[in-house]
Amino acid sequence: QVQLQESGPGLVKPSQTLSLTCTVSSGSMSGYSYSWSWIRQPAGKGLEWIGRAGSNNNNPSLKGRVTISIDTSQNQFSLRLTSVTAADTAVYYCAREYKPLYYDYYYMDVWGKGTTVTVSS
Amino acid sequence: EIVLTQSPGTLSLSPGERATLSCRASQSVSGDYLTWYQQRPGQAPRLLIYRTSTRATGIVDRFSGSGSGTDFTLTITRLEPEDFAVYYCQHYGGSPLYTFGQGTKLEIK
Numbered sequence: 001q002v003q004l005q006e007s008g009p010g011l012v013k014p015s016q017t018l019s020l021t022c023t024v025s026s027g028s029m030s031g032y033s034y035s036w037s038w039i040r041q042p043a044g045k046g047l048e049w050i051g052r053a054g055s056n057n058n059n060p061s062l063k064g065r066v067t068i069s070i071d072t073s074q075n076q077f078s079l080r081l082t083s084v085t086a087a088d089t090a091v092y093y094c095a096r097e098y099k100p101l102y103y104d105y106y107y108m109d110v111w112g113k114g115t116t117v118t119v120s121s
Numbered sequence: 122e123i124v125l126t127q128s129p130g131t132l133s134l135s136p137g138e139r140a141t142l143s144c145r146a147s148q149s150v151s152g153d154y155l156t157w158y159q160q161r162p163g164q165a166p167r168l169l170i171y172r173t174s175t176r177a178t179g180i181v182d183r184f185s186g187s188g189s190g191t192d193f194t195l196t197i198t199r200l201e202p203e204d205f206a207v208y209y210c211q212h213y214g215g216s217p218l219y220t221f222g223q224g225t226k227l228e229i230k
Contacts, residue, residue, distance in 0.1 A: 037219070039219075046209065046221055046222070046223045046224050047158075047166065047209055047211075047221040047224075048221070049217055049218065049219035049220070049221070052218060057218050058217075059217040059218075060216060060217060061217070093165055093166070103153065104153075105151075105153040105154050105171075105172065105213055105214075106213050107156045107168060107171040107172075107211075107213065108156070108158075108166075108168060108211075108219075109168050109177065111165040111166055111167070112165060113164075113165055114165050
């Protein structure tokens with residue numbers, strides 16, 4: 001069963017860059033059926049999709065601050081969020097998106113446990 | 122942007138009762154793109170139902186989804202203690218690619 005694990009600093013200073021990595025284990029990242037995303041959740045609030053790995057498809061609300069790269073040889077994908085503020089403090093999740101064969105929809109079928117990132121000086 | 126509005130914000134019920142959770146889209150959407158997740162305290166979201174009404178692997182048949190157009194419903198029958206959690210609906214497609222409802226908290230009465 002594929003597993004996802006987020007890693008990275010738990011504390012980032014304002015105006016700096018938040019960098020997180022998601023490692024995929026017990027499965028391959030390759031395949032037409034899979035894409036990979038980052039989602040975040042501020043404490044006590046709802047879920048916000050950040051973006052999809054290896055594409056320019058990111059949430060416009062983050063105003064171009066997001067880059068999500070992918071390295072299938074290492075079974076990892078990574079999030080970079082620039083110019084962070086306290087509003088970026090949240091639990092960050094990575095997730096696998098699955099697209100059934102012959103259909104054009106995706107859903108997130110596997111999630112990491114999440115990692116808490118605090119933006120503070 | 123598709124906006125999903127979930128109601129009620131909090132639902133207080135007792136074990137054994139039936140829960141009905143609503144997700145309303147700001148415009149008509151394809152049911153193929155409507156998904157439900159469960160999030161227990163301190164845990165990551167968990168896939169429950171995709172394509173409006175298809176249960177994910179391992180999800181018991183007490184959970185069911187229905188709806189079309191702008192109105193979608195998650196129904197949980199015979200509530201068990203482990204069902205008390207927050208439930209989110211999600212839409213795929215458009216910009217942003219994914220949007221979530223604000224969640225419904227199902228709490229023990």
